[in-house]
Amino acid sequence: MIKEIQNKKLSIIAFSGDFDKLTAAFTLATGAAATGYEVNLFFTFWGLNAIKRKSGRAPAGKGFLPGIFGILMGGLKAAPVSRLNFAGISPKIFRRLMRKNNVATLEELVDAAKELGINFYACEMAMHVLGLEKSDFIPQVKEVLGVASFLKLSEDGQTLFI
Amino acid sequence: MIKEIQNKKLSIIAFSGDFDKLTAAFTLATGAAATGYEVNLFFTFWGLNAIKRKSGRAPAGKGFLPGIFGILMGGLKAAPVSRLNFAGISPKIFRRLMRKNNVATLEELVDAAKELGINFYACEMAMHVLGLEKSDFIPQVKEVLGVASFLKLSEDGQTLFI
């Protein structure tokens, strides 16, 4: 069987909830989408914090333990930097540097991703573990997917784990 | 030369020894294998802890320093969570949430990986650094490989670094 050239495709498993890694994921995603790539973002584990409806620290999910984790982890606005976080001062400094140097901030990148038609998927298994439901996420989340479905739709493209 | 469609293939460089990242690696691996993928797991650095014969904290490898590292790092049962570990309480909570929500635990995922015929490889270079030998690992480890051999067998598939 002969393989035809597919449309260019970039798929990212967004596992990390760190400010810097999420920024990298969304920078890659929007940069790719802006130049014609099909882009799939599959949020799992800590990465699910980036697509929570509540972007601050708030309980999420069913049950006591998921609630505690929801507060501890927080949403997009509470994302820490993976190194030298200094109790949350570093993300603020990075945001300031980004604005000062005319680089899109994380929130702006997320908005751009939505506008560019990037596909947002949430990981079914991680949602089960953390007691989260589709209604906990922003409406742009297209579908809740298992691993096999995600691998299938990311075939024949570049796939990154961030 | 014309390229034919290969069997679907997923290769993972399992670098991390963190509980959550190992869970992600094994979830992806087993999900892929269950739907017909050829799956290759290449354990290196901290990831080698996941395939140690002794799953608790025990010295491993030859020499004094490797022994100390063996105790500090421990095996699969001692794997910490990459964020909010709280001195090892978090992995216990996650294990409980997984059982409660009928999600496979890390140990169950490792067992499933073995049953699904996933290929386990150990990184030659990292074993040299840490003073580990093939006999320190579980018998499912098929081969000790260098980087070049691993890249060769992961060609034309999806490759992730976790």
Place this chain on the structure above:
Amino acid sequence: MIKEIQNKKLSIIAFSGDFDKLTAAFTLATGAAATGYEVNLFFTFWGLNAIKRKSGRAPAGKGFLPGIFGILMGGLKAAPVSRLNFAGISPKIFRRLMRKNNVATLEELVDAAKELGINFYACEMAMHVLGLEKSDFIPQVKEVLGVASFLKLSEDGQTLFI
């Protein structure tokens, strides 16, 4: 359209500035290059520390905040281990183990990468955020690239995010 077999290609997004992850990135890169792969290293965020001209702790980039970050992060010689760093003792121990066991150290791997003709690229966006300029980097850095250009040149190969 028919796809022809490309030269083998490995592209790595070197995001991390951790000693162990940089070692993994350069081990993969040199192992691939030594067996005929085209290898592209795209340094971004913390990974930029690996290609700074000044390998110790020194201010880099324009402005007060970038200067502070430059000192805090340091260059290649100041890279911490991602786990069990023990205030910088661990990288020293790893370097010793590597020498003792005849495994190339990180500095030797970087030198080998240059000699093997591996392509070094720096991420334009991260340089803007951190106030870094091309002149802050070692002369082997071939080009400053945006995301889209990097994705284009890494197409049809294996791409890893480390």
